Amino acid sequence: MAASRRNRSAATSSAVAVDRTTEAERDFLARYDPAAFPSVAVTVDIVLLTIRHGRLSVLLVQRDAHPFRGAWALPGGFVQPKEDLDEAARRELLEETGLQTFSGHLEQLRTYGTPARDPRMRVVSVAYLGLIADLPAPEPGSDVSAARFWAIEDLAEVEATSLAFDHDRILEDAVERARAKLEYTTLAISFVEEPFTISDLRRVYEAVWGVELDRGNFRRKVLSTPDFVVPTGRTTHTGRAPADLYARGSTQLLHPAMLRVSDRDLQRQ
Amino acid sequence: MAASRRNRSAATSSAVAVDRTTEAERDFLARYDPAAFPSVAVTVDIVLLTIRHGRLSVLLVQRDAHPFRGAWALPGGFVQPKEDLDEAARRELLEETGLQTFSGHLEQLRTYGTPARDPRMRVVSVAYLGLIADLPAPEPGSDVSAARFWAIEDLAEVEATSLAFDHDRILEDAVERARAKLEYTTLAISFVEEPFTISDLRRVYEAVWGVELDRGNFRRKVLSTPDFVVPTGRTTHTGRAPADLYARGSTQLLHPAMLRVSDRDLQRQ
DNA sequence: GTAATAGTGTCTGTGAGACATTATGGC
DNA sequence: GCCATAATGTCTCACAGACACTATTAC
Structure with a gap:
């Protein structure tokens, strides 16, 4: 650990002490020169992400400006000068959904900054993952809106052309994060409205993981x-058999985790 | 989903169609105006992070410029215009350690962008987590270097003054990420040199998690x-009893996970 | 010899997977 | 009546935790 500029200038050996103040000063000044x-x-x-019609879906907006004009993209926008990253994500989310408040879960996913990811200029994008229960009023106003939810599985088939920028990659990472987090957290509840039945919750796991889970074992877990x-003490009578209604508890982490089928496959290979 | 600028300009209802082209054009132009x-x-x-003298330790550099002059900070620096984020992290790492190559593990941690985190200006920092085996030559040249490893536990005690910027928070997140990843990945191997014994690996877990693990159960797992x-087929004779030597395998994920003691506590609460 | 460590074996409890069984209500 | 679903129970296997025991080497 010797070669860095910062280290060299701070070294206490007499050999470089002469250079110390000048370089430190240069360094100091340089940092105030925009x-x-x-x-x-x-x-x-x-x-x-949400669960719509039993399928994992993502909110996309159609771009109306170059580049990638007409292509579908993740909602987003520039971070304002005095705005925290989380704030910016929440603001953009409200703008795109038209909601007054956001009741779901929102967390930072990761940051994408490959130099050529935006053809116009260098853009570093901090991606966020949001989970929300299916919105009651999907498309207000016009039936052909510039923002809509797409089922993940439909995206792979229908959209031969991929999403704008590197949003395919971001979406892929987000879905994998969501799938992983259902294993060891209680985040699945973010996908349902309260109160909910155990089966509602199970259908969330089934939609996100794309598998079928054993009813009895899931309930027991x-x-x-x-x-x-x-438990709320109430029951719903909308289905075939009456089902107990529950609200979310305070637990955030699952120990031991809920296991995916794919995990079990990996385990046995 | 109606209120965003992007959506409104692309909406197909006739009410806003008049405004469409002009706003779209303005939008388009605005994106090319720096x-x-x-x-x-x-x-x-x-x-x-590394394991030094059996303790989880982090590489810190002493700042030689304002702000936080003299304070200890995480190594890092500006991302260059045509440089990918991963590249920048790797470059800074080599500069700070003086190594020719970096053989350990390096992954993006998360991004910190609170407006006031740097008093000079708005700085968004993409934090990386690196894991490496203890370096053979710790401090080349002077014995009082501007870069050194600090044991995590010593930082809490010795440094009444915290790290520069929000680096305390970043360090905390990084340590928690490392602790979590040892559970469900084979990343512990990044902390040891090959070949290694099962006990070497166990001591990594014990250092990172700050617990004692049962030898027999760990070995079995x-x-x-x-x-x-x-297995390499070789044995080491440096300790009391001869120990089998191993090299890293190809497995990346652990199923089921290696459980922390703290997990068990949580589970039983 | 003693002490410390590596390697191995054994017992037990927990929990997940794979079912089966019963109850309820829509059709 | 039939059938889908909810709720519950049962059996088995895998695995983690808590040990015990032996072997080898430094001192």
Whole structure:
């Protein structure tokens, strides 16, 4: 650990002591000269997932400007000068959905900054993952809107052309994050409205993981985890048989985790 | 989903069709005007962890320039204009350690962009987590270097003053990420040199998690996971009893996970 | 010899997977 | 009546935790 500029200037050996003050000063000044910093545009992109018609879906907007005009893209926009990253993500999300408040889960996914990811200029994008229960009023106003939910499985088939920028990659990472988090957290509840039945919750797992889960085992797992869900005492009668209704509990992490089928396959290979 | 600028301009209802082209054009032009974008400085900060003297340690550098002059900070620096984020992290890492190559593990941690995190200006920092085996030559040249490894536990005690910027927070997140990843990945191997003994690996877990693990159970877990480690056929005779030597296997994920003691506590609460 | 460590074996409890069984209500 | 679904129970296997025991080497 010797070669860096910062290290060299601070070294205490007499050999470089002469150079110390001048370089430190240069360094100091350089940091206050705006032209000395590579200037970058920073955006947030949001992958808002929901379960619609029993299928994992993502909110996309159709671009009306170049580049990728007409292509579908993740909602997002520039981070404002005095705005925190989380704030920016939340603001963009409200703007795109038209909601007054966002009741779901929102977390930072990761940051994408390959130099050529935006053909116009250097753009570093901080991607966010949002989970929300299916919105009651999907498309207000016109039936052909510039923003709509797409089922993930439909995207792969229908859209031969991929999403704008590197949003395919971001979406892929987001879906994998969501799938992984259902294993060891109680985040599945973010996908349903309260109160919900155990089967509602099971259908979330089935939609996100794309598998079928054993009803009895799933129920046992959920109810045996302390405070994963809390019983409301009420039952619903919308289906064939009456089902108990639950609200979310305070537990955030699952120990042991809920296992995916793919995990079991991996385990046995 | 109606209120966003992007949506409105692309809506197909006749009410806003008049405004469409003009706003779309304005939008289009605005994106090519450099002054229209909030300009931000983007840096990478690296949390390089290692096991030194049986304790989890982090590489820190002493700042020689304002702000936080004299304070300890995570190594890092500005992302260059045509440089990918991963590249920048790797470059800064080599500069700070003086190594020719980096053989450990390096992954993006998360991005920190609170407006006031740097008093000089808006700086968005993409933090990276690096894991490496203990370096053979710790401090080349002077014995009092501007870069050194600090044991995590010593930082909490010795450094009454915290790290520069929000690096305390970043370090905390990094350590938690490392602790979590040892559970469900084989990343612990990144902390040891090959070949290694099962006990070497166990001591990694013990150092990172700060717990003592049962020798027999740990050994059984590691050897029962297919291709976690591969036997070399050789044995070491440096300790009391001869120990079998292993090399890393190809497995990346552990199923089921290696459980932390803290997990068990949580489970039983 | 003692102490420390590596390697191995054994017992037990928990929990997941694979079912089966019963109850309820829509059709 | 039939059938889909909810709720519950049962059996078995895998695996983690808590040990015990032996072998080898440094001192």
